[in-house]
Amino acid sequence: MNGGPGPARTVVAGQNLVLSFTAAIRTASYYGPDNAVLQQAVATLSRLLAEMGHEEGSVTIGVHSHCVFIGRSRVRTSVSNYERFTHLIELFETWEAGTLTFSEGLSEDELIRALKVLAEFRAAEPGDLADALLAAGVTQIRVDAVGVGAQPQAIAPVEAYAAAMQMSEEMSGEEGPHRPGVVRHLRHVTQAVVDQVLRDPRSLVALTTIKDFDRYLITHSTNVAVLSVLLGQRLGLSKSKLGELCLAAFLHDAGKLEVDPDVLQKTGALTEEEWEEMRRHPILAAHSLLANGRLTAPGMRAVVVAFEHHLNYDMSGYPHTEIKDRVSLFGNIVAITDRYDALTTKRPYREYNFTPHEALVHLVENAGTLFDPVLVKLFAEIMGIYPPGTMVRLSSGELGVVCEPPVVGAPLDRPKVRVVSGGEPGTIVALDERAGDEFARSIAGVLNPANMGQLPAVDPAIFALV
Numbered sequence: 001m002n003g004g005p006g007p008a009r010t011v012v013a014g015q016n017l018v019l020s021f022t023a024a025i026r027t028a029s030y031y032g033p034d035n036a037v038l039q040q041a042v043a044t045l046s047r048l049l050a051e052m053g054h055e056e057g058s059v060t061i062g063v064h065s066h067c068v069f070i071g072r073s074r075v076r077t078s079v080s081n082y083e084r085f086t087h088l089i090e091l092f093e094t095w096e097a098g099t100l101t102f103s104e105g106l107s108e109d110e111l112i113r114a115l116k117v118l119a120e121f122r123a124a125e126p127g128d129l130a131d132a133l134l135a136a137g138v139t140q141i142r143v144d145a146v147g148v149g150a151q152p153q154a155i156a157p158v159e160a161y162a163a164a165m166q167m168s169e170e171m172s173g174e175e176g177p178h179r180p181g182v183v184r185h186l187r188h189v190t191q192a193v194v195d196q197v198l199r200d201p202r203s204l205v206a207l208t209t210i211k212d213f214d215r216y217l218i219t220h221s222t223n224v225a226v227l228s229v230l231l232g233q234r235l236g237l238s239k240s241k242l243g244e245l246c247l248a249a250f251l252h253d254a255g256k257l258e259v260d261p262d263v264l265q266k267t268g269a270l271t272e273e274e275w276e277e278m279r280r281h282p283i284l285a286a287h288s289l290l291a292n293g294r295l296t297a298p299g300m301r302a303v304v305v306a307f308e309h310h311l312n313y314d315m316s317g318y319p320h321t322e323i324k325d326r327v328s329l330f331g332n333i334v335a336i337t338d339r340y341d342a343l344t345t346k347r348p349y350r351e352y353n354f355t356p357h358e359a360l361v362h363l364v365e366n367a368g369t370l371f372d373p374v375l376v377k378l379f380a381e382i383m384g385i386y387p388p389g390t391m392v393r394l395s396s397g398e399l400g401v402v403c404e405p406p407v408v409g410a411p412l413d414r415p416k417v418r419v420v421s422g423g424e425p426g427t428i429v430a431l432d433e434r435a436g437d438e439f440a441r442s443i444a445g446v447l448n449p450a451n452m453g454q455l456p457a458v459d460p461a462i463f464a465l466v
Helices: 007-030 036-052 082-095 108-120 128-135 156-171 182-199 213-235 239-251 254-258 272-278 281-290 297-308 329-343 356-365 373-383 460-465
Strands: 058-064 067-070 097-103 141-145 391-394 399-404 416-421 428-430 443-448 453-456
Touching: 007 036, 007 058, 007 067, 007 082, 007 108, 036 108, 058 082, 067 082, 082 097, 108 128, 128 141, 182 239, 213 239, 213 329, 213 373, 239 297, 239 329, 254 281, 281 297, 297 329, 329 356, 329 373, 356 373, 356 443, 399 428
Parallel strands: none
Antiparallel strands: 058 067, 058 097, 097 141, 391 399, 391 443, 399 416, 416 428, 443 453
16 A cells, blocks of 8 residues: 555454445346446446555455454454455355455446456365356456465454444444444344354353443443353354344343443442332343334344343342243343353442352342253353452462353363463463363452452352252
């Protein structure tokens, strides 16, 4: 890019190029080569390619780990353009291509022929797209198969989580879920979360330890959605059901947008009257979601979950109702993930703040009353006795933070820990590693930096409660 543009301009230029490329392919699927609309789209795309490739002589657009790249740089998405980025990702999958490289000598006529091929092509075998382009006289675009190139690894979890955060932030605005198109955008984001969980169930767990008090509703809705999908996946729910669960989890606290802000943001203990105001939010959420007009079946499930998520497994919670005698499966799932994330986030009105380990023990101790015992057991299997984010003291004297749950089949008290002091900072140690007949390291205690306290390691027998 001539003149060394700043980071902000580079980001915008990359987004514009990707959006222009996607739009040009769609236009080519509707119109013939001589159509003025297609020619205008091609002229715009050709100009952007020339600007982007001015220094390198070529531009490479590719897809890796459900992200779009220009060269080696990931192109950031936003909620407003996420649908179009997703469409381009799906096209690359259809083409069975990893990257397309556009050479500097590409003419507009050749680009039109290429776009017509790209708009209509469906791969039968890897490499077919390159042959199809050559057959159409396109020589200035190189196709590399999936996996070719050196794009960064492990970006999809961050991308999915970031898109979810952006979606939560948009929903927390003045119009909330009533903003036109928000539910459609949300479905695309929930699909990204579901896809990532299906690819690697543990990949998003560590990201849910992100806590930001100033944006509590945003991070909370995102974390509850991710954790709910993880629990639903362990239950064996279908992909479509996981999408519905993710949608409902995102929207479960929509009613808090209508709670008196002075109550919602109060830094001290709430009075009984203020708690009554707070307890209205499940009903307010149901009313808010119903106000969207004609609802689909997934939308109605979101209404039900918003109403149910504080009812409790034994129906002892709120709002009081005589028309239900049990909580739905989705409602029970969100009740668990909602409580877990709320307890592990520092709140100003709470005198004692929970570690992830303590929050899990709370779920276990209340299984069968406040929470579905089967779901609590499954959640414990996902998170381990010491969930990600738990600060621990090891038997070796090292201090660390749990960064990954135990691998499937390993003991629940044997997670992976990132050492922060007492050894090599940054080193990740797996607590299921042995030194002879003994484990090399064990958890000797759980630290609670929020309260400057320390707890003993939990007795794994506590899980007999579930």
